Amino acid sequence: MVSRVIPVEPFDLVIFGGTGDLARRKILPALFRRFCAGQMRGDERVIGAARAEMSTKDYRAFARAAITEFDDNDACAAEHLDGFLRQLSYVALDARSDAGWAELGAALRKGRIRAFYFSVGPGLFGDLAERLYQWKLADAQSRIVVEKPFGRDLDSARALNATLAQHFDEAQIYRIDHYLGKETVQNLMAIRFGNTLFEPLWNSQYVDHIQITVAESVGVGTRGEYYDRSGAMRDMMQNHMMQLLCLTAMEPPAKFDPAAVRDEKLKVIRALDPMTPENIVRGQYEGADGRPAYRDQVEAPDSRTETFVALKARVGNWRWAGTPFYMRTGKRLKARASEIAVVFKDAPHSIFGADAGHHRNILTIRLQPNEGIELGVTIKEPGPGGMRLIDVPLDMSFAEALGPDSDDFPDAYERLIMDVIRGDQTLFMRGDEVEAAWEWTDPIIESWQEAGDDPLLYATGSSGPDDALALIHRDGRRWREIRP
Structure with a gap:
């Protein structure tokens, strides 16, 4: 194809x-x-x-x-x-x-x-x-x-927007976030709004929770000087992760045009409940297997910069009331993997009895690597001996489903640069969107600075600090395994 x-x-x-x-x-x-x-x-x-x-x-x-x-x-x-x-x-x-x-x-x-x-x-x-x-x-x-970075806090973001606005209209300013140029991210909108199968179920009545993971296996590398002033919250959560949350949670826009799409994304950010300390975990990777610890790479033995953040967010509107969004991002984790997993609720009643086990439908949008979409469904295990249920994936890897030419699809920067030339701002952040994201993020960072606590250390090649596991386990849920 x-x-x-x-x-x-x-x-x-x-x-x-x-x-x-x-x-x-x-x-x-x-x-x-x-x-x-x-x-x-x-x-x-x-x-x-x-x-x-x-x-x-x-x-x-x-x-x-x-x-x-x-x-x-x-x-x-x-x-x-x-x-x-x-x-x-x-x-x-x-x-x-x-x-x-x-x-x-x-x-x-x-x-x-x-x-x-x-x-x-x-x-x-x-x-x-x-x-x-x-x-x-x-x-x-x-x-x-x-x-990016579009500022480092709300005040600097407002100042930056004001500076650009002195000589350019908002319609001329393209704030680029390469995550929005990924084919699978855009397919998230196609899945939701182009299929009758999913959109009627895309709400708190049917969705138990949503997990958004952006995991990296590498450390800060040569970006240490920048990263130590930024940290995972500013570098990833405030922009990339926030955009993935917006596309997952937003209401259907009236039409697919830049203003309508970005209006709905902005509504999601403004609907986010304030974050509380018990619902967020930050960590910093240790050295192992000859790889240096974060503090060794940035040559700051007392650095309190976080390389990992996990949090439970809530979108305070009718569609998502009571449905938590678990988000995590970090460096030096066990694998490089980015995905959005929509975990649907159990069937209201199982006719198969307790022996059938616990089964759920999960829709997974893989952003990297191996871009694709997977839907987990429950079927009968083949063979005699009664009704034994197992979960199997309906898996659409782009490379397999769309043929060998799928590798020739434009990457994020290709698509976004061409969108600039065409004058299409759909996949770019608007100024008020950036400011709203900082308005939600700033109190989190300020609370860390006031507390003066060190981030929790986690082992290189792990899934992050143990407290991040407890964040979701205490709700009776589990993080999906980080796998490439």
Whole structure:
């Protein structure tokens, strides 16, 4: 099965921070894959912009090396890469002075969609927005793309939104969260709102609880300096996990358009009950098997930064009254796995008796790895000897169900960058959404700081602190096993 590719309109894309790690690992390889897929017509310009002195020839060599290292699609022949590289150019500029901005203006073409990717720290967002305005490089049709973190608390998020709003309308600002670009995340909406089978059951009357897990097997690696100022709550829970919760819990939008979808997501955040200390656990990984502990990696022997968070959230509305959402995320866990599991209630009465055992339907949306959807159903165990029940999965792996070409579906950055060019904000966070998420998150972080407690230590390769198991066990439930 081959996905339908619709070419986008010709565009000029400027990557501020064009020599940085994000551009090297994600942005340039994503653009190249879209070029190979035929979504770019060949009349596009990708302009790298950074402080480093570099020629266009040097930048093309930089991009070639990045694509060779991080693109694993062998279907793109050498002639495709050469064609893509011809669309690249480079301008050396300074975000905090006028150096290079005239050259950037000369490189941009009239009559083209202009997109500006702020692949830099948020401290430069205001400077870049101001320079684009002063040099008249952005018009009403231009778009800017900003990466997280969208602030580190409510006050900084409001300040950041206000800074961008000085020169850009909300409709021009694309706050990118790569989790929303994943094929399976979008399929969550298709499953809910495109199938009569599920939506009538998607409420507290039939759903016992929902588990959202984003587990990583790696540690902080080279991100230690950033991560020690952030922690799992700011780095994952406030944005990625919150977005997964919103898509799972939101009401059906009136139609599938950016405003309607984001309105419903915002309602979920505003309906969240305040978090209480007994419903949240934070942890920090220890070293094992030659792998360093977190505090060794960040060279801070007394660091209280959490690398694991588990919590029980409640959405205070009619649909979800009484249904808990258990969420957990952490580093150095037993496997890399991300999933949303909707655990349905038991049948109101079992006709098979106590010997039949305990069985439940569970709908699992696997985000990574092995993207797919699994529905657990109860059947009779084959063979004689009475009615013995077993649970079996109805499993749709994308790779198996959609054929070998499913691997060619665009990854998150490919999809989201093309959505920017098309002007589709459905999968991007709105400013009031970001602020509402911080408004819920800030009291949690403040309570930790006031208490001054150390996070609970957990073993590398485990499922997290024992208290995280107790968080759900005391409700008579169990976490699903973290498995790849």
